Amino acid sequence: MNELDNTFADVVQIIEKARDNAYRKVNEELILMYLRIGHFLSDKLKEASYGDGYIDSLAAYIQRQRPGLKGFNRRGLYRMKQFYETYAENKNVSPLVTQLSWTNHLLIMSGSKSDEEREFYMRLAVKERYSKRQLERQMDSGYYERYMLSKNRLLPETLHTRQNPFLDQYVVEFLDLPDTFREDDFRRALVKGMRDFILELGKDFTFVGEEFPIQVGGEDYRVDLLFFHRNLHCLVAIELKIGKFKPEYVSKMDFYLEGLDRQVKKQDENPSVGLLLCAYKNDEIVEYSMSRTLSPMMVAQYQLQLPDKEVLRKKLQELSNLPKIEENAGDNEDY
Numbered sequence: 001m002n003e004l005d006n007t008f009a010d011v012v013q014i015i016e017k018a019r020d021n022a023y024r025k026v027n028e029e030l031i032l033m034y035l036r037i038g039h040f041l042s043d044k045l046k047e048a049s050y051g052d053g054y055i056d057s058l059a060a061y062i063q064r065q066r067p068g069l070k071g072f073n074r075r076g077l078y079r080m081k082q083f084y085e086t087y088a089e090n091k092n093v094s095p096l097v098t099q100l101s102w103t104n105h106l107l108i109m110s111g112s113k114s115d116e117e118r119e120f121y122m123r124l125a126v127k128e129r130y131s132k133r134q135l136e137r138q139m140d141s142g143y144y145e146r147y148m149l150s151k152n153r154l155l156p157e158t159l160h161t162r163q164n165p166f167l168d169q170y171v172v173e174f175l176d177l178p179d180t181f182r183e184d185d186f187r188r189a190l191v192k193g194m195r196d197f198i199l200e201l202g203k204d205f206t207f208v209g210e211e212f213p214i215q216v217g218g219e220d221y222r223v224d225l226l227f228f229h230r231n232l233h234c235l236v237a238i239e240l241k242i243g244k245f246k247p248e249y250v251s252k253m254d255f256y257l258e259g260l261d262r263q264v265k266k267q268d269e270n271p272s273v274g275l276l277l278c279a280y281k282n283d284e285i286v287e288y289s290m291s292r293t294l295s296p297m298m299v300a301q302y303q304l305q306l307p308d309k310e311v312l313r314k315k316l317q318e319l320s321n322l323p324k325i326e327e328n329a330g331d332n333e334d335y
Contacts, residue, residue: 028098031105035097038084041077055081082109086118093119099126104135111139113313120144128203137199141171145312149319165202165229166275166298172200173306186240187211187224204231212237214259223256234270235260238277245281245299247289257295271295277302 041058044050055077062072086109087093100108104125112118121144125135150168174196175189190197191210198205205227212226225238237256241249253274260272274297286299 024099027101030102031098031100034080034102035084035087037077038080038082039088041081042084042088045081079106079109090115090119093122096122096126101132103132104130107132107135107139112144117144120147134199140306140309141173141200142307142309142312145309145316146171146307148316149312165204165231166300168300169307170200170277170300170302171307172197172302172304175304177304181242183224183240183242186242190225190240201227204229205236206230208235212264214256214263216255216259221256221259223260226260229273232270232273233268235265235272236275237272238275241276241278243279245276245278245286245289247285249276249278249299250289250293250297253297254293254295257297273297275300 041055044054045052056074059072059074059077062069066072083105087097097105100122108118108121108125112121121135121139124130124138124143128134130138146167146169150166151164172190172193174193175186177185177189181189187210194207198207206229208226208228210225211222214221214223223237224240227236227238228234229236237253237260239249239253239256253276257272257274265272274295276297276299278299278301281299281301290297290299
C-alpha cells in the first residue's frame with residue numbers, strides 16, 4: 001500500500017505543478033494586459049486632443065460593451081496608467097513585473113515612497129512568494145526601512161556578506177502577551193506564533209526546536225530557539241532577553257555556539273550563528289562586548305507593536321546623508 005501511496009503522491013504533484021504553472025501564465029497575461037492598457041492611456045493623454053474626460057468616457061464605454069466587468073472603472077484605468085508609467089523606464093524590475101499579482105502591485109505602488117523601495121518590495125515578494133496579507137504586514141512593519149538601517153550597522157566580519165539575513169530590529173506585534181511577562185512566556189508565545197515569526201525572520205529559516213538541549217561536563221544547557229538557515233547552510237541559535245542587552249550575554253552565546261558546533265552541526269554545514277534578541281540595546285555597549293569574540297553573532301532589538309514608519313524613514317534619511325558604506329555589486333539579490 002505504501003508503494004501505491006507513493007505513486008498517488010506523484011500524480012498529485014503533477015496536478016499541483018500544472019495548476020501552479022497555469023496560474024502563473026494567467027497572471028502573466030493579466031499583468032501584460034494592464035501594462036498594454038496603461039501604455040495606451042499614457043500615450044493618449046499626452047495628445048492635446050484628449051482631455052481628462054477621456055478615461056471617464058472609456059470606462060463608461062467598457063461597461064456598456066461588457067456589463068459587470070470588474071476593474072475597468074475610472075479608478076482601475078488610472079491605476080493601469082500609473083502602473084505603466086511607474087515601471088516603463090525601470091529596466092531593473094522588468095523581469096519581476098509579471099511574477100507578482102495585481103493586488104500585490106497595487107500595495108507596492110500605493111505604499112512605497114521611492115523607486116528603490118518599490119524595487120525592494122517587488123524582489124522580496126517574488127523571492128518569498130508573499131500573499132497579499134503577508135506583503136501588507138511587511139510593509140506596515142516598515143520592513144524596507146528596518147532592512148536598510150540594518151545594512152548600515154557594523155556587522156561581525158563572518159556575517160558581513162550580501163547574504164546576511166539578520167535585521168537590527170524585529171517586530172513581533174502578533175504576540176498575545178500580558179503587560180508583564182517572563183522570558184519563558186516570550187519563548188512560548190513565539191513558538192505558538194511560529195508561522196508569523198518565520199514571516200518576520202524570513203522563509204529561509206527552518207524551525208528546529210525550543211529549549212534545545214546541549215550537555216557539557218555532565219550539565220544540561222538549553223538554547224531558547226534553534227533554527228536552520230537554508231541559504232547560510234548553518235544552525236542559528238536565538239536567545240531571548242526581556243530586558244536590555246548585557247555584556248555577559250555574549251560569552252553565554254559563545255558557549256552555546258561552541259556546543260552546537262561540536263555536538264549538533266553536521267560536517268558539511270557552516271559554523272553556527274547566534275542572534276541575541278533583547279528589548280533594548282546600546283550600540284556602543286554591544287560593540288565593546290563583541291569586539292573580541294570570534295563567533296558569528298548579532299544583537300537585535302524586538303518591538304511588540306508596529307513601528308512608526310515615519311520615524312524609521314527619518315532615521316534612514318539621516319543615514320543616507322552620511323558617507324555611504326561601500327557594498328558588493330549584486331546586493332539587490334538579498335531582496
